[in-house]
Amino acid sequence: MAIDATHWLSLLSPTFSFSLWSKTIPVLAAATPEAEKGPLVLAAVLLSLVIIYFASKIxxxxxxxxxxxxxxxxxxGGVVVGISALHLLVFPESGSSASDSVLMTFLQGTSGLSLDTIGEVFQxxxxxxxxxxxxxxxxxxxxxGLESNLKELMAVGIQAVxxxxxxxxxxxxxxxxxxMLLFGVPAIPAIFAGAALTATSIGITSKVLSELxxxxxxxxxxxxGAAVIDDVLGIIVLAVVASLAKTGEVDVSNVIYLIVSASSFLLGAILLGKVFNQSFVAIADLLKTRGGLVIPAFIFAFLMAYVGAAIHLEAILGAFAAGLVLDETDKRKELQKQVVPIADLLVPIFFVTVGAKTDLGVLNPAVPSNREGLLMAIFLIVVAIVGKVVTGLAVFGQPQLNRLAIGVGMIPRGEVGLVFAGVGSASGALSEATEAxxxxxVILTTFLAPPLLRFVFQEPASVPAKESD
Structure with a gap:
């Protein structure tokens, strides 16, 4: 009867079910392992968040x-708790299994579930x-996007392009x-690696700029602005090389579709801002319950993110465009304050996860299979840094501009570069050395960029694009 009572109470109250889990799980696991995967997944997610918040804050x-x-x-912090060190937070994308996760080992030991079941929980x-x-x-x-200024982004549009x-x-x-010339890498893997060099992590760069x-x-x-355009161009490049790896030829129609859809999406977001602002403010003024401003804002942001993903662009571009649109409203300052605590909860998950998925083991020269990759990596790192730093020299008509800072701001590849590596690996086009x-x-450019940005921005800033609020 104790098991039956727990079962019915779990249906009525998930919180009650979780509180009883630690006491009843050994019996329940033996009887109905399928029914217990839900609470175990919840427990794993909650413990993962504890690890993430602890690592991010420290x-x-x-x-x-x-x-x-x-x-x-x-x-x-993510690297420390991830695949490279403590194995507290690991992911299947890194080649890890449930047995590699300290967290999963702990849950298996306390629950008594089989390795197959705990593997499903891990997944x-x-x-x-x-x-x-x-x-x-x-x-x-x-x-x-809320902190940016649409008019000023358009003003630097040519330079950003x-x-x-x-x-x-x-x-x-x-x-x-x-x-191809120095290492004799075949054309398709070389093109994949070259494509990975084009990426810029707008998330990492923008966060550092905001903090500074x-x-x-x-x-x-x-x-x-350049990072946004770079993301769009990077998506097009990725589509080209992915189709090249699959078929040996480029799908021209897909490339044309991406160019048209990306341009239309961004231009449409800008035009939408001119007609949507007053409607948003009017709707927000009508709502009197809690979240009357921030909930409609996130509805709009998530809808724009969905549209971006649905047309095979990036969801983050849609969210950024939504922020730019709402930045033009009279509620901007109030909305910014309400978004901050939500961002404080969710954004660290992204950065810690990026670090946790980064395997520094590929940097170990003691492993023979890493040595060829190390030589290629040194070459790619030099090209990755120099190839972005020179972008600052391309800016014109701004004699007082910190061109070095612009180039350094484009260096980090972050999660975008990992996407390129992942697509190349999944296609089978990359050798182990090239993938490493x-x-x-990606690792070194991601970690070098924040301190380099701090260094190059030590001199006085140019005239702000808008007054701080």
């Missing part, structure tokens, strides 16, 4: 104490955490040609 505080941007500490928990991480970066880009194009073409050509108080400077606006080299390039 890392951010230490990083801030040492004079570095807090986001760097969150990334390092589901990893999927949930990955979704939360994606949600975190969507909220981050929405927040960044030039920076983005140079930042895509130079590393792509140099990386692809160098791998330079997001609204002219340099910050050019970096941000790409991953090492």
């Amino acid at each position: 890392g951010a505080e230490l990083s801030n104490w040492m004079g570095f941007p807090p986001v760097l500490g969150e990334l390092v 589901t928990q990893s999927e949930v955490m990955s979704v939360l991480a994606e949600l975190g970066v969507i909220v981050l880009l929405f927040e960044i 030039v920076v983005a194009v140079v930042g895509v073409v130079v590393p792509f050509v140099a990386g692809t040609a160098g791998l 108080g330079r997001l609204t400077s002219k340099e910050g606006q050019i970096i941000l 080299a790409i991953i090492m390039m």
